[in-house]
Amino acid sequence: xxxxxxxxxxxxxxxxxxxxxxxxxxxxxxxxxxxxxxxxxxxxxxxxxxxxxxxxxxxxxxxxxxxxxxxxxxxxxxxxxxxxxxxxxxxxxxxxxxxxxxxxxxxxxxxxxxxxxxxxxxxxxxxxxxxxxxxxxxxxxxxxxxxxxxxxxxxxxxxxxxxxxxxxxxxxxxxxxxxxxxxxxxxxxxxxxxxxxxxxxxxxxxxxxxxxxxxxxxxxxxxxxxxxxxxxxxxxxxxxxxxxxxxxxxxxxxxxxxxxxxxxxxxxxxxxxxxxxxxxxxxxxxxxxxxxxxxxxxxxxxxxx
Amino acid sequence: xxxxxxxxxxxxxxxxxxxxxxxxxxxxxxxxxxxxxxxxxxxxxxxxxxxxxxxxxxxxxxxxxxxxxxxxxxxxxxxxxxxxxxxxxxxxxxxxxxxxxxxxxxxxxxxxxxxxxxxxxxxxxxxxxxxxxxxxxxxxxxxxxxxxxxxxxxxxxxxxxxxxxxxxxxxxxxxxxxxxxxxxxxxxxxxxxxxxxxxxxxxxxxxxxxxxxxxxxxxxxxxxxxxxxxxxxxxxxxxxx
Numbered sequence: 449x450x451x452x453x454x455x456x457x458x459x460x461x462x463x464x465x466x467x468x469x470x471x472x473x474x475x476x477x478x479x480x481x482x483x484x485x486x487x488x489x490x491x492x493x494x495x496x497x498x499x500x501x502x503x504x505x506x507x508x509x510x511x512x513x514x515x516x517x518x519x520x521x522x523x524x525x526x527x528x529x530x531x532x533x534x535x536x537x538x539x540x541x542x543x544x545x546x547x548x549x550x551x552x553x554x555x556x557x558x559x560x561x562x563x564x565x566x567x568x569x570x571x572x573x574x575x576x577x578x579x580x581x582x583x584x585x586x587x588x589x590x591x592x593x594x595x596x597x598x599x600x601x602x603x604x605x606x607x608x609x610x611x612x613x614x615x616x617x618x619x620x621x622x623x624x625x626x627x628x629x630x631x632x633x634x635x636x637x638x639x640x641x642x643x644x645x646x647x648x649x650x651x652x653x654x655x656x657x658x659x660x661x662x663x664x665x666x667x668x669x670x671x672x673x674x675x676x677x678x679x680x681x682x683x684x685x686x687x688x689x690x691x692x693x694x695x696x697x698x699x700x701x702x703x704x705x706x707x708x709x710x711x712x713x714x715x716x717x718x719x720x721x722x723x724x725x726x727x728x729x730x731x732x733x734x735x736x737x738x739x740x741x742x743x744x745x746x747x748x749x750x751x752x753x
Numbered sequence: 754x755x756x757x758x759x760x761x762x763x764x765x766x767x768x769x770x771x772x773x774x775x776x777x778x779x780x781x782x783x784x785x786x787x788x789x790x791x792x793x794x795x796x797x798x799x800x801x802x803x804x805x806x807x808x809x810x811x812x813x814x815x816x817x818x819x820x821x822x823x824x825x826x827x828x829x830x831x832x833x834x835x836x837x838x839x840x841x842x843x844x845x846x847x848x849x850x851x852x853x854x855x856x857x858x859x860x861x862x863x864x865x866x867x868x869x870x871x872x873x874x875x876x877x878x879x880x881x882x883x884x885x886x887x888x889x890x891x892x893x894x895x896x897x898x899x900x901x902x903x904x905x906x907x908x909x910x911x912x913x914x915x916x917x918x919x920x921x922x923x924x925x926x927x928x929x930x931x932x933x934x935x936x937x938x939x940x941x942x943x944x945x946x947x948x949x950x951x952x953x954x955x956x957x958x959x960x961x962x963x964x965x966x967x968x969x970x971x972x973x974x975x976x977x978x979x980x981x982x983x984x985x986x987x988x989x990x991x992x993x994x
Contacts, residue, residue, distance in 0.1 A: 624859065631845050631856050638843040641805055642907065643831035643860035 450591045455718045456711070461602045461671070463710020464609040468664035469687030470694065470702035471616070472657030478633045478697040479653050480545070485556040486536060488684010489563035490658055494529040494665030495675040496567055501525060502578055502669070514581055518670065522608070525662040533658030534651055542647070560680070568677040577674040605667045612663050613703060619656070620699060629653055633697075682726060686713070689733040695746025704744060708732075755782040757816075758911055758943055759804070759835075764813035766796075766803045773799045775967040776813065781911065781945050786937050788946045788954040788975070790988060791964035797947040798840040800964070801915050805837055806830050818910060832860045836909035838900040840916055840947075846889030850880055853888050853899055857906030865908070873902040876932050894925035901929065905936070911943045912936075918950045926950070930957055951988035955979045963988075 469491050476484045501524040505511045511520070540559050544551040585599035620626035628649045631639040636646050668683070669675050690709040694701025709729055716728040736743065759781040766774040773796050781787045791797050803810050804817075806827040815823045822830050836857070845853050854873065858866050874881040877898040883891060888899060897917055904912055914933070918926040930953055936942040948954035955961050955975045963971040963984065971978065978984050 624855075627848070627852055627856060628859070630848060630852075634845050634847055635843055637807060637827075638839065638845070639856075640807065640827035641831060641837050641839060641843075642856050642903065643828050644856075645826075645828045 450589075450594045450596050451718055452715075453588075454594075454596045455714045457596070457598055457602060459711035459714035460707055461605050461710070462714060463690075463707030464605050465664045465668055465671075465706075466683065466687045466690045466709050467703040467706025468609060468612070468660045468667075469683060470690040470706045471699060472661050473688050473691040474694070474696055474699060474702040475629075475653050475657050477691070479629060479650055480541075480552070481549075482541070482552045482556065483688070484541075484657075485553065485684075486540075486559035486563060487657065487661065488682075488687065489560045489680035490529060490533050490536070491661040491665050491668075491684060491687075492675065492677065492680030493532055493563055493567060494525050494658070494662035495669045495679065496571060496576070496665075497528045497662070498522075498525040498666040498669045499576055499578055499675060502581070506579075518581060518604070518666075522663065522666050525666045526659040529658045529662035529665070530655040533654045533661075537651055537654040542650075560684075564677050564680055571677060573677060575674045575676045578669065580673055581670045601671055605671060608663060608667060612660065616656070616660065617699075625649070625652060685733075686726075686729050689729060689736075693732060693736045693743055695743025698743065698745040698747075701743055701745030755784075757781075758783045758818055759945065760814075760816040761800070761804065762814045762816075764800070764803060764810045764815060766799055766808055767811050768799075768808065773967055774803060774810075777964075777967070777969055779962050779969060779972070781943060783910075783943055784937075784941050785960060786933070786944045786946060786958045788948055788958035788961045789964055790948055790951040790954055790961060790978075790984075792987075793949070795964045796967040797964055798915050799967075801837060801839065801913050801945075801947055804830075804913065805835070831907065834860065834908060834910040835913070836904035836907040836911070837913040838897075838904045838915065838917065839913075840919075842896045842900040844888040844891075844896050844899050844903070847887060849887055850884050850891070850899060853903050854906050857903030859907075861906060861908045866906075869906050869908065873905050876905075876935070877902055894921050894928075897921060897925070897929060898932075901932070909942070911945060914944060914946045916947055916949060918948065918953065926953065933957065951984065952979070955984075 469487065472487045473484060476482060498521050501521045502517065505517050505520055511517045536559055540555045541552045544555055582601045582604060585597045588596045588598055620629065628639065628644045631644060632646055632649050640646050686709055687706065690705035691702050693708060694705030709732065712732060713725050713729050717725045757780055761777055761779050764774055764777045765772060777800055789797050802808060804815055806825055810823055814821060817833055817835055820833055822833065845856060854870060858869060861869060879895055880898055880902055883895060888896065891899060901914065901917065917929050933944055934957060937944055946954055946958065955978050958975040961973065961975050961978045962969050971981065
């Protein structure tokens with residue numbers, strides 16, 4: 449019971465990070481029908497941006513308040529990662545729009561390799577670490593000498609994720625930009641006819657996807673304290689699994705899928721074998737694709753015309 | 754004194770290598786209802802979409818309200834207040850009726866949204882009962898009303914209507930044609946209407962054009978065309994429903 453509760457807490461934390469990345473996959477797929485395989489590496493790049501920003505802020509500018517530093521790191525990471533993803537879309541995907549279906553996908557795989565190699569060359573191949581940003585925890589209760597804890601880091605992740613998701617939900621469902629995005633998702637030709645700048649809306653989708661990935665990257669860095677150039681791939685594919693599980697194209701599906709993948713991974717680690725946790729997560733991808741290809745929240749492709 | 758609103762000169766449009774429009778000339782003056790009739794596949798919808806820049810005309814020029822719009826991107830043409838209720842209605846089926854109308858209004862003055870909304874809902878009262886429903890759940894007639902209402906929300910100077918009667922019951926067709934007539938008579942809205950339902954369209958319109966195989970073959974006032982023997986035999990016989 450106590451192990452279960454502890455793993456529940458850990459799983460939701462990890463799942464929040466996956467969920468934030470998964471939204472990026474699902475949004476981009478929704479609007480241009482492309483699986484953006486570079487998205488995991490955009491996440492990794494954002495963690496490096498956060499790392500550099502954190503070190504600059506604390507050692508060079510001497511900011512001692514951790515809360516302020518974390519907030520600034522988050523803003524900086526979101527801004528720069530958005531810029532990176534915006535540029536990628538302009539250079540690597542937009543020129544291929546209207547080309548054959550696989551072209552942008554191949555381009556995305558190329559961008560993925562480029563990003564991880566670029567970081568490897570410029571930042572070095574070893575793990576980069578930061579001094580712990582946040583320490584301390586609540587002991588919820590202790591049973592059989594096993595303390596169930598909720599660390600401050602986990603609380604911050606829950607809180608930041610919840611706030612960001614609320615803002616994001618508001619953006620998509622209530623604002624002009626959100627409506628324009630949903631319109632482009634359904635019918636780009638018609639969206640242009642009513643005056644939506646489709647190219648700009650697609651650019652903004654990449655910007656928002658990157659901003660959410662940057663939140664995930666910053667949280668990841670704060671949680672684990674280390675990041676390496678190779679850290680884009682596995683979390684990226686897991687977040688993609690989350691998006692597929694939730695139903696690709698569905699925003700609530702991405703969040704729920706992310707949390708489920710986080711839980712599956714942590715529960716598997718606790719009760720079965722930690723060495724095979726990735727196998728468990730990826731089995732979910734295969735099982736979903738075979739038995740529930742539209743995902744939990746996906747809509748069947750039937751519509752009244 | 755009539756003002757020219759839309760001028761199409763020598764427009765040729767291609768789908769790949771196939772020439773769909775083979776040099777079309779026509780014009781629409783401010784305050785008019787102009788109709789374009791023709792058989793299936795004549796190129797009527799292609800012309801409507803070419804005016805909106807998608808596909809783009811390969812030759813010829815299109816002028817709207819003094820601007821050369823031949824090479825403008827579609828969304829910038831929309832911002833000049835040229836709205837279209839396109840073929841197949843193309844409502845945003847996973848958005849609510851209200852959201853569809855909000856999409857229509859993105860080129861309009863935001864402060865006038867409430868007033869415009871009241872106006873289109875007064876014109877199509879059925880829509881106000883459905884305001885929170887998703888577009889995809891509406892009936893065909895309601896979807897057509899929504900498509901027209903969405904175009905009206907843009908405060909258009911020119912409204913392009915592509916086959917608003919297609920697939921609708923005669924009673925609904927009458928409602929929609931009455932609405933077009935009211936809009937033109939009361940607020941002086943200029944309408945360019947594409948129709949297969951030639952009889953109704955010609956009765957409603959001030960002027961008309963006939964398109965055959967990507968070319969304009971006849972033009973005249975609505976009454977002249979109704980009386981024309983070729984049109985009678987090709988488009989009207991048995992068509993008075």
